[in-house]
Amino acid sequence: MLPALWFWIVAAMLAAYVALDGFDLGAGIIHLMIARDDAERRQVLNAIGPVWDGNEVWLLAAGGTLYFAFPVLYSSSFSGFYLPLMIVLWLLILRGIAIEFRNHVESPVWHPLWDLVFAASSGLLAIFFGAALGNVVRGVPLDTSAEFFLPLWTDFRVSRDAGILDWYTILAGFTAFVALAAHGALWVAFKTKDAVQARAEGAAKRAWWLLVLLTVLLTSASFGIQPHLVESFRAYPWVYVFPLLAIAGLAGMARARGRNAFLSSCAYLTGMLASVAAGLFPYVLPSIGDAASSLSIYNASASSYGLTIGLAWFIPGMLLVTGYFVYTYRHFPD
């Protein structure tokens, strides 16, 4: 019961991270395309400037929560995914300073440099995050002591010898890239005016068609390579609410405008992530080939005392966080 509760708490925090930091990653992906001059790029950056850092905190908080609730999963997956995680760290560093340092120097050389770093790091991060989720769905070659180590790539086939990147995880990475590009475009369209807004809406529209196609491809591929997803959806039909939420979100992204279009995109991302979480449950890191070595919420979680006491500070903590977010988004400078 407690491990299951923490499973959903961590999943919800990761979903909050994707929905929130996702829009500023997406803004990074598209800003070179939709903002043509320095003033327009500043408009895009102002749309995320005061909140991006708070959004990224969801990643750290989710990481910390994962660490204490599922220490075995944390140690196994972080060391096994060593190389891609280090690359993610370097990208997060570059992206953070690109946003923060850009406006400190007024120069026609300084600004484009950081704009480029911001775009490239945002795009690569989206791809890596998608590929990471793909790796979790596909599973990894866990040994009996819950260890593994994956090279970046091998022969790009889905097998026990697969690397971080195979055709499936690349597809997941590309889907994440397009999904966050659309998400960011809808946020920018909601927060900006005039030419930038019009171009952002155009970008979202073009990304949408691609996203529908990729969602269909990725979903069928996922059910193909991870049999546990099929079992979960068969055993618990209520789980279908999550894919339905994602579909409703997709529909809303195409029809609504402004705030509602952005919220639809949040629904799409949340629905997709919740589908994965519900489909994998109770597994947190499946093993390829040898199901007995898979990590589940039962063999990867901390003691029940730790999980109980965790609730005692987590619940009031999250109420505070909700308060901060409501307050800061309300005082968002327009």
Add this chain to the structure above:
Amino acid sequence: MDALTIHRLHFAFTVTFHYLFPQLTMGLALLIVVLKTIALRTGDEHYHTAARFWARIFAINFAVGVVTGIPMEFQFGTNWARFSKAAGGVIGQTLAMEGVFSFFLESSFLGLFLYGEKRLPPFAHWIAAFLVFLGSWLSGFFIIATNAWMQHPVGYGIGQNGEIVLMSFAGLIFNGWTFWQYLHNMTGAVVTASFAMAATGAYYLLADRDLDFGRTFVRVGVVAAGIASCLMLYPTGDGQGRNIAYHQPVTLAAMEGLFETEHGAPIAILGQPDMERQRLDNPLLVPNALSFLTYQRWKATVRGLNSFPRENWPDNVPLLYYSYHIMVGLGTIFIAILALEWLALWRGRLYSSRPLLWILMLSVPFPYIATTAGWTTAELGRQPWVVYGLMRTAQGSSQNVSAGNALFTLIGFMGMYLVLGILFLFLVSREIARGPSGEHA
């Protein structure tokens, strides 16, 4: 190099570089609250402008602190998987609490503090500054509580698979070790920030520009640095020393370079540990001082390294000895310098005394060195354990990450941080050159 050495260097390098930034963040957050409080109470625009100037430097420093902090959390899993697997259920608590209680607070209100001054009433803006301060000091607390548990594990049990299980949350949070270590560390952050502020003020006075601000920065900086430097020595340094004497006596012996057990042990002011002959070369000793400081009795017995099994000695005694001595030596020099500066300030001569201003301006790197040496003492002193007495460092690293892969990422971080350091210095020196009044833009 073997994989363990590289994993240790990996963490040592990234955490040392990282902590150059939070120490200024935490100290400066307090000093900005001080400036904002004076501004609010006197209504003097001068102090608002001063606070705004330091907020600009704070923002640059904070950004580097944030981006270099993320790798710290990750590395527990990536490079220290066996340690995390065993102890994650305990130290994960405090690390997760840092995210929930301090990072959200800091990041939410820093945006409001930096961008919201025009739209917020003055008191609300003060609150934003205060909450940034609170967030950063809470963050320090959770990290120290984590480190304190590794130095002095309490409130735990051992589970079925050999993992360390949390048994008492109160024990973890109110670990006796945390109290002095936290105060010592936070006071150190204030020393760094107040020296930075005083040095900047001294530069303006020496350069004959922004004189009003120069005087304010020197005054606030010197007063704060004086108070904080004294608190470093007593009671926080003394308390932390006693933590070590009672719970890590072998570490105390190594820090002091004491090889043989002595009744009435001396303190070595100078001297180099000679590990082959097991003695201190050319020592300059204060007789009985170590016994007195540790046990308040001149003839108390202090155990030397040789009375402990060799496998429990910290694995790098000379480096531990030097870092400890550099920390204490610098701390003593700070107090001496600040006594002179206080005297001149009190007599009203500080702003025109060029030698004293030069000393202040050139002093800025030394608190950073002292802090780094202090943390090196704490971390080397804990060796050969990752969790003192429970788990050896050699048993904590990730076995599945090879030496080659770890070296690749260590080199990557070195390159990345070199660039970050250059960018930081470039941007901060631009802000200082531009000045608080903005007249030198």
